[in-house]
Amino acid sequence: MDFSRRARLLAVNAISVFAVATATPAAAQMIYTIDLPSQKLDVSLRALGSTMGVTIAFDPATVRGLVAPSLHGSYQPEQAIRLLLRESGLGVRPISRGSFLVTAGAQTPPRPRAGVQQTSAMVADPASTRQPLSEAVSSADSPPAPMIEDIVVTAQKREESLQETPIAIAVLTQDALERRGIRGVTDLMGGAVPSLRMMPISGRPSAYAIGIRGIASLDSGAISRDATVGLYVDGVYLGRTQGLGSELFEVERIEVLRGPQGTLFGRNAVGGAVSIVSKKPTGEFGATVNAGLSNFDGRNVGAHLNLPEFANISIKLEGMWSERGGWVDNPLGGQWDWYASNRHGVRATALWEPTSDVSVQYSYDKARDKTTSGYSHITTLFGATPTLPPMFGLDVGRQRQARMGVPLQPGVGRTEGHSLHATWEISDALTLRSISAYRKLTQSQFDNDAGATLAFRPNGRTGRYSLAYVGQDQFSQELQLLGTYDHLKYVLGAFYFDEDANDSAHVLYTAAYNAAGTGIILTNPPTGGPFPDRASVNHVKSKALFGQATWTPAGLFDERLHLTGGLRWTHDQKRGALTALAGNPSPLAYTFASKRLDPAATIAFDWTPDINSYVRWGTAYRSGGANSRSPTFGKFGAEEVESWEIGVKSDLFDRRARFNVAAFHTRYRDMQLVFSNPSGGSVTEVINTDRPATIRGIEADLTVVPVTGLTLNASYTYIDWSVPPQINPYNGQVERVVVMITPDHAASLSADYRFDPFSFGALSLHADASYSSGSYAHPSDREKSSPYWLVNGRITLGELRLAGGEAAISLWGKNLTNKTYRIFDYPITGLGTINGEITYYNEPRTYGVDLKVKF
Structure with a gap:
């Protein structure tokens, strides 16, 4: 069937294996030194794409059972691919700069680029696969044109x-x-x-x-x-x-x-x-080791090891460890500081490919994260009556040392998971996938407010210690059937999810003021009420069937019109119970069940090979549940969004510039809102809004490569929202509601420049900056955070040749201007509290050095 270039590429993508690597923008026109043994053709094509930083698309059925010759020497990508294919009867066709499609049919000579003399080195020589570099490029060779790489x-x-x-x-x-x-x-x-x-x-x-x-x-x-x-x-x-x-x-x-x-x-x-998409095992020996040092006594090391393929099995082993001291010091000796961390983790992955059309990948990961909580800065008092002791006052800006020394230990998060991915290329046009996974986690919490909650009373309690625990395990199974038929490509799927979870929370007090409020006395053991303050369990079962198809009408608009429709059926069942409240058993329980359909539709049109636009409509929903912070275990319903989106994607100026822009309008029904009890911030109620909210905005992304080695990126988002006022369930008053953590304007800029000032390595310079116009921290917040710019940078000396590998060393800095801005705040009100606001700030300036070695 005679497909257009775009339709052919998309059809092949649905059943092909991609070898993708990131390289310089001119990867398709550079010369690389290649050393490949004779092996399966698909393995050689993947290895070649990874080495040269190009995308090679091929139909697994076409290369099944074929063996590639050995390849040694210096080549351009298209030339090297042709040499691998010279005994296969297959051909290769460039589909864009940096991307190639393996085709059935005889070879044709590669296209010489401007300024390059077409020599015998640019056409496969049946007698040899080794060609000297001097024969491949003439002395009149012009610099390669910069361009933006494809992203899959x-x-x-x-x-x-x-x-x-x-x-x-x-x-x-x-x-x-x-x-x-x-x-x-x-x-x-x-x-x-x-x-x-x-x-x-x-x-x-x-x-x-x-x-x-x-x-x-x-x-x-x-x-x-x-x-x-x-x-x-x-x-x-x-x-x-x-x-x-x-x-x-x-x-x-x-x-x-x-x-x-x-x-x-x-x-x-x-x-x-x-x-998040992880790198798969390569089946070839290779190792990468990373190590770094940073301020606040930061240290980290990581390793990734790929083992050679044996019995069609490729194995990858990974490990990482990092630790850092806190940036708010705890005056109490022998205790952790605020914002300190210690983390480690391991992962093992095995990829089995018994045939060219079947692959099974198993992964196991385990990690532990020990991190102390953020520090509660007391930044505002609402009343005229003093509530703080003489020993401290309001915090002005980000603090380096806490106002008092208190017991503090890290919360510990432990995650562990197994996953099994299986893929079967049933035919040239049909693929079956299975994704099975079991995961579990535990997370503890130990937050000490260092006197930021209760008002001062002579000999009164302080040092609120908020303890919490969450345990969860989940099983998920997803099946996908991907296919192409004539001018139609589709995916059908089924999903199952089963989750069990339990949690508990309790508050203790670790210290008491002296009578004058000029010092504290630690209380051991800490004081508090019956354990726990609250505890709950929850169980979820979710089942879904989904499908999506894209039709490119034959003979209509030169096959530049693409119509997509999709539908998902979901059946959610949830049940839970508040098992304890104020140290006593609780009979409160809830159930939630929902069956619903979520449709989607898209119309896309290719105006040129490099410019397309689309209109997209769809719905989605978030399930209902119950609120364990509510003394009545208050139940709330599901929420739904309906969104329209129009977008344009374009590669311009011979792919020296890429500009993508989208505008959207979202209607937000039954939005789940949290209201806090003014008499106690940890007690809340969740309600659904009685009228829809609306959110609309624009997103734009720009990438430019004006000269070889220089890449400029800019992203911008504008969001405007409107939420109808709602009745506060605690006071019965109609109150204004805001959208949280959403600045009206946000932007990100970056610049990267790579050049070769030395004979022994390459220098890469990176700078990025992000901007926020300020946002609200929670739905009842009354004041936005201040606008800020955050500036980061990195200098890397890389491609340093070592015996059997290469190394790179980097100097980096984050928040280079040491900007201070608010990331979260919350009012502490009610009888016996400070009647003020606590604030959490961003990290101060951090900097360090990284070393990376690859073999």
Whole structure:
């Protein structure tokens, strides 16, 4: 069948294996030294793509059973591919700069680039596969033209070009993560993706609020509530936000899908989804070791080891360890400081490929994160009556030492998981996938407020110690059937999720003031009421069927029109109980059940091979539940979003510039809102809004490569929202409600320049800055945080040749201007409290040195 170039590429992508690597923009025209043994053709093609930093797309059925000759010498990518294929009867065709498609049919000579003399080295010589570099490029060779590389994403459950996927997506590649110093999910809080916002609730590393496009949840750490953003690691859904403090292993890319993803990603993706894609085993020996030192006594080391393939099995082993001291000192000797951490983790992955069309990958990971809580700065008092002791007053700005020394220990998060990915290429046009996973986590919490809650009374209690525990385990199973038929490509799937969780919370007091309020006396053991203050259990079962199809009508608009429709059926069942309240057994329980359909539709059109636009509509929902912070275990209903999005994606000026822009309008029904009891901030009620909220905005991403080695990036997000006033269940008053952690304006800028000033290595310079116009910390907040710019930088001397490998050394700094801004605040009101506001600030300036060695 005669497909257009785009339709052919998309069809092959659905059933092909990609060898993708990040390299300089001119990778397709550079000369590389290659040393490959004779082996299976698909293995050689993957290895060649990884070495040269190009994308090689091929149909596994076409190369099945073929063996590639050995290849030794210096070549351009297209030339090297042709030499690997010279005995196969297959051909190769460039489909874009840096991307090649293996085709059935005879070889044709490669296209010479401007300024290059076409010599015998540029056409396969049947007698030899080794050609001298001097014969490949003439002395008149012109510099390679800069261009932007292709990025492959899996936002629609199949590998596709970022530019050809009609969804607003931000992608952070492995190199981008390294340059920005992003080693964990929580590092995304720095604003690398402007529309993705993160915030530690009450400064706790175990409880993060995550939002995209203005849709976030204040208390998603509660086991009977769910997040608004779906988190996925290698296709496995993470049911809880606890455990996110652990550092990531070797990541290929992070995809941030902006806007509701109710059809393909399902429940609790009303704001969007974050998909983390790990690097697979290569089947070839290779090792990477990272080590670093930083201020605040920071140290880290990590290793990634790929073992040679044996019996069609490829194994990868990874480990990491890091620790850092706190940046708010605890005056009490022998105790942890605030914001200190100690983390370690391991992962093992085995990829079995018994045939060219079957692969099975098993992964096991285990990690531990010991991190102390954030420090409660007392920044405002609401009344005229003094509530603080003479020994301390208000905190002005970010503090370096606590106002009192108190017992403090880290919260400990432990995560462990097994996953099994199986893929069967049933035919050239049909692929079956299975993703099975079991995960469990435990998370403890030990927060000491150092006198920031209770008002001073002679000999009165202080040093509030907030203790909490969460335990959770989950099993998930997803099946996907991906196919192509004529001008149709589709995915059908089924999903099952089973979760059990339990939690508890208790408050103790670790000290008492003296009569004059000029000092404290530690109380051992700490004082408090009957254990626990509250405890609950929760169980979830969710089942779903989903499907999506894209039709490119034959003979209509030269096959430039693409129509996509999708539908997801979800059946959620939840039940839970408040098992203890104020130290006594509780009879309170709840159930929740929902069956619903979430449709989606997209119309996309290719105006030129490099410019396309789309209109997208879809719905998504977040399940209901119950609030364990409510003394009545208050139940709340599900919420739903309906979103329209229009976008344009473009590669301009011979791919020297890429500009993507999207505008969206979201209607937010039955929004789940949290109201705090003014008599006690840890007691809350959750209600559903009685009228819809609206959120609308614009997102724009620009990448420019004006000259070879220089890459400039800019991203901007504008969001406008409107939430109808709601009745506060505690006072019966109609109150204004705000959207949390969502600045009106947010931006991210970066510049990267790589050049070769030395004969022994390459120098890379990186600078990035993120901007926020300020946002609210919680739905009842009355004042935005101040606007801020956050500036980071990195200098790397890389490509330093070692025996059998290469090394790179980097100097880096974050928050170079030492900017102070508020990340969370909360009023502490009620009888016997300080009647004021506590604030948590961002990290101060950090800096360090990293060493990376690859073999």
